[in-house]
Amino acid sequence: MAGEKETEKPTTVEEREEKEALKASGAELLGDGRHGLRINDWEIESNNRSILNSLEYQQWEEKLQTSHLPEMVFGKSSLVLLHVKSGIKIHFNTFDALAGWKKEGLPPVQVPAAAQWKFRSKLFQQVILDYDYTFTTPYRGSETVETNTEHQIGGIAEDGGCNLQWEDSTEQIDVVALSSKEPILFYDEVVLYEDELADNGVSLLTVKVRVMPSCWFLLMRFWLRVDGVLMRLRDTRMYCSFKKNADPTVLRESCWREATFQSLSSKGFPSDSAAYSDPNLISQRLPIVMQSTQKLKILR
Known part of the structure; x- marks a missing residue:
């Protein structure tokens, strides 16, 4: 036993502070190799998985009825937020996002004649740009109500019936609370496709x-930059303040921003694509196309 203690990895100051913050908040990490935590009746879990293999890729093409998918599809990656007491489940997955892209079917972004790109969906097969090759999606997340807490995360399986809906709201996300110096108990980023x-x-x-x-x-972001032509941001922000003995109040803010390189150049901004590698730095330069705020309502 003494030998085991000698070989144990010492706990760092940062790890001790994280454990103390979790304990003080009444939160606990998920077990069994799951990545996330439980706090105030919420179970929050993220999954970062590898891209689809060739067989899975083909299966997704068949299910989505398309011969075009992004180069990197992280089909089993997801973010799930489950309110155990009410059964409300808000989740983000790649299949639903691509289903939204397929359904919306935006026209392809027109590129200059001098930029004849060679897009290929399969090796040695050139594709005519007659579809939305940018994979722009209107997806803002999925929601349902689970009848029990035995839930499975990831994959293409569909959930059961849903008695939730989003209603327009004048409430706003509490940015003051978000900017406070509270400890961050859990943070993760999940890539769905690229x-x-x-x-x-x-x-x-x-x-x-x-x-x-x-x-x-949370922030879900679709970021598009077609070099020399167009930039597009579709942001979805969701916020939930923890309240005891009440159904959770979830707010959702959606914002669609877009601009051409030509319009930005006419305002004195750089026209070089290299100046627009970080959407966080240029989001305010892009004019708003559409914006809304909604609250999640439970239909009894």
Whole structure:
């Protein structure tokens, strides 16, 4: 026994502080190799998995009825927020996001004649750009009510019936609470899919979550840059403040921003694509196309 103690990895100051913060907040980490935590009736779990293999890729093409998918599809990655007491489950998964892309069917972004890209969905097969090759999705998450807490995360399986709906709201996300110096009990970023547009830009869908003692907050972002042509941001923010003995109040803010390189250049901004590698730095330069705030309502 003494030998075992000598070989134990010493606990760092940071690890001790994390454990103390979890304990003080009444939170606990998920066990059994799961990545996340339980806090105030919420069970929050993230999964970062590898990209689909060739067989899975083909199966997804068949299910989505398409021959075009992003270069990197993280099909089993997900973020799930389950309110155990009410059964409310908010989750983010790649299949639903791509189903939204397929259903919306935006026209392809027009590129200059001088930029004849060579897109390929399969090796040695050139594809005509007659579809939305940017994979822009209107997806803002999925929600359902579970009849029990035995839930499975990831994959393509569909959930049961849903008696939830989003209603327009005048409430706003509490940015003051988010900027407070509360300890961050849990943080993760999940990539759902990515495509480099044949080295002519980027199409990226991610979701980030942050959990504090008083609330959880997440940002789902679709980021598109077609070099020399267009930039597009579709952001979805969700916020839930922890309240005892009450159904959770979840707010969702959605914002769609978009601008052409030409319009930005006319305002004196750089026209070089290299100046727009970080969407956080240029989001305010992109004008708002659409914006809304909603609250999740439980239909009894």
